[in-house]
Amino acid sequence: MNLVPDRLPRRRDEARAMFRNAILDAAEAVFAERGFHGARIQDIAERARIAVGTVYNHFSQKDDVLSALLEERTEGLLAQVRADDREDEPAAFRPRLEARVARMLAYVQKHRAFFAIANEHGLFAGAVAPSARASARNLERMETFRAVFRAIVEEGIASGDLEPFDADALSRFLGGTMRAFVLTSLAQDGADVRAQATMTIDLFLYGASRRRKRAK
Numbered sequence: 001m002n003l004v005p006d007r008l009p010r011r012r013d014e015a016r017a018m019f020r021n022a023i024l025d026a027a028e029a030v031f032a033e034r035g036f037h038g039a040r041i042q043d044i045a046e047r048a049r050i051a052v053g054t055v056y057n058h059f060s061q062k063d064d065v066l067s068a069l070l071e072e073r074t075e076g077l078l079a080q081v082r083a084d085d086r087e088d089e090p091a092a093f094r095p096r097l098e099a100r101v102a103r104m105l106a107y108v109q110k111h112r113a114f115f116a117i118a119n120e121h122g123l124f125a126g127a128v129a130p131s132a133r134a135s136a137r138n139l140e141r142m143e144t145f146r147a148v149f150r151a152i153v154e155e156g157i158a159s160g161d162l163e164p165f166d167a168d169a170l171s172r173f174l175g176g177t178m179r180a181f182v183l184t185s186l187a188q189d190g191a192d193v194r195a196q197a198t199m200t201i202d203l204f205l206y207g208a209s210r211r212r213k214r215a216k
Contacts, residue, residue: 020058022048024072027065032113036066036121067137070118073111074141080104081148093161094201097152101178102197108185109193116186149175161205177204 026048030039041062045052059065080103090096108115150171156162162170181200185191 019050019054022050023055023058023065024069027069028111028114031066031069031117036117066121069114070121070141073114073118077104077107078144078148080107093156093159094205097156098197098201100152101200102193104178105181105185105191105193105196108182109191112186112189119183119186146171146175174204
């Protein structure tokens with residue numbers, strides 16, 4: 001049986017995915033260097049070492065490149081917070097949550113320059129993205145983050161590590177605390193993400209009140 005015709009569509013899909021990833025990686029660097037408004041499709045093509053026409057084969061305009069990059073990096077960020085399919089995830093609630101936050105902050109540090117641009121376009125605030133077509137999707141991303149935070153809170157309530165307060169209120173508080181440290185991380189190159197994760201969880205679980213040493 002000749003399998004070559006069956007392989008051709010798969011190879012075309014793999015080649016298309018390869019070019020798309022190259023365009024997005026190049027766009028991340030160009031947006032970080034020049035800002036979204038200062039970047040041109042030509043700059044992205046030059047950084048990716050491909051023809052300008054190849055970029056337009058994948059994206060009709062610059063806004064579409066940014067929207068796709070937001071999608072990719074947002075999914076990557078969410079993957080750091082989710083604990084699904086992670087065999088090495090701690091079993092107890094606090095260390096598991098701390099590990100998630102540390103991974104999230106490390107991911108932001110890795111893509112710090114881009115997330116600074118993304119923040120300007122409302123990724124962490126639910127604001128309108130640079131094009132009207134992207135605004136609804138941006139709000140949907142924020143709802144996805146809220147759902148992940150709510151799932152974390154529900155885990156903590158179920159395990160007895162969190163008081164059975166209103167889950168929506170707790171998830172907003174957790175999301176706000178994490179957002180504050182994410183934004184701080186954008187301004188700090190080489191931040192200690194483990195220390196920041198520990199402080200994030202301390203503030204979420206205990207607030208800012210002084211913890212007295214237990215008497216021996």
